[in-house]
Amino acid sequence: MLKKLINISCRKATFLSGKKEAGVISFGDLVKLKLHHAVCDGCKRFEQQTSFFGKNAKGHQHFSDALSTEKKQQMKQLIKDAQA
Amino acid sequence: MKLTRDFDPDAWVDNYSDELYRYALSRVSDKGFAEDIVQDTFLSAWRSRETYAENASEKNWLYAICKNKIIDHFRKVSGNAIHLSSAEEDIYFDESEHWRANASPKNWPVDYHQYIETKEFYTVLEGCRKKLKSVQQSVFVMKFMEELEPDHICATLNITSSNYWVLIHRCKLHLRSCLEKNWLNIQ
Incomplete structure (x- = not known):
């Protein structure tokens, strides 16, 4: 009976990891998630790995890309037109 | 309202267009969209130059406008109904x-x-x-x-x-x- 109450599926557990990360998980769900992680390596790894790339995603930059000289010239012209 | 500051849009393009472009490109992942976003950023900046706060840096001001353009882009491409099967x-x-x-x-x-x-x-x-x-x-x-x-x-x-x-x-x-x-x- 108790087992039925606290057992959640991996689908549900990975879904709840997203709410936990955002700080909007209910206390009951947090308990269920922790109990699930105690017995499920896959879901525990899912949470660690996804929080890692979530935290680092914003570091992304295109370091070498640049606008062409023509495009920049065109932008300057468009702003001049807007000034007229 | 008298502008207390001289704006130099050519300098905006020279100084910030590449970095704004890289910023936008890393988010929208399409060169054409990223170019449009940068262009719209400068045009909006020019049109709303009176709202420019003297105490903000020009760079931060342009970035704030650029971020809004990126959000506008997502709004436009999001389409209507989404089906979550x-x-x-x-x-x-x-x-x-x-x-x-x-x-x-x-x-x-x-x-x-x-x-x-x-x-x-x-x-x-x-x-x-x-x-x-x-x-x-x-x-x-x-x-x-x-x-x-x-x-x-x-x-x-x-x-x-x-x-x-x-x-x-x-x-x-x-x-x-x-x-x-x-x-x-x-x-």
Whole structure:
């Protein structure tokens, strides 16, 4: 009976990891998630790995890309037109 | 209102267009869209130059406008109705909703954190992001790169809160699996 109450599926557990990360998980769900992680390596790894790339995603930059000289010239012209 | 400051739009383009372009490109992943966003940023900046606060740096002001243009872009491409079929998750979970044997997250090398500084990580992550559905890409960028609040993202994309959480879940399922295969080469 108790087992039925606290057992959640991996689908549900990975879904709840997203709410936990955002700080909007209910206390009951947090308990269920922790109990699930105690017995499920896959879901525990899912949470660690996804929080890692979530935290680092914003570091992304295109370091070498640049606008062409023509495009920049065109932008300057468009702003001049807007000034007229 | 008398302007207390001289604006030099040519200098904006010379000084900031490339970095704004790189910023936009890393978020919308399309050169044409990124160019349009930068151009619109300068035009909006020029038109709203009277709202420019003297105490803000010109660069931060342009970035703020650019960020708004990026959000506008996602609003435009988000389309209308979205269909969230749970079948999309069936490649990861079996009938009992537990991991399929081949989809269960593998153990990543203990030192994987140290490789995130590398260009390769971001190249692979972007490649994986591009495989996501358009609305998933939008959610991912707004949440994890622009760090917007869920309410703001839902309003922009015209989605419900429950759809938002489903989309976040799927982004993570797809990206994690894609990184495991293509970045860490774990088969």
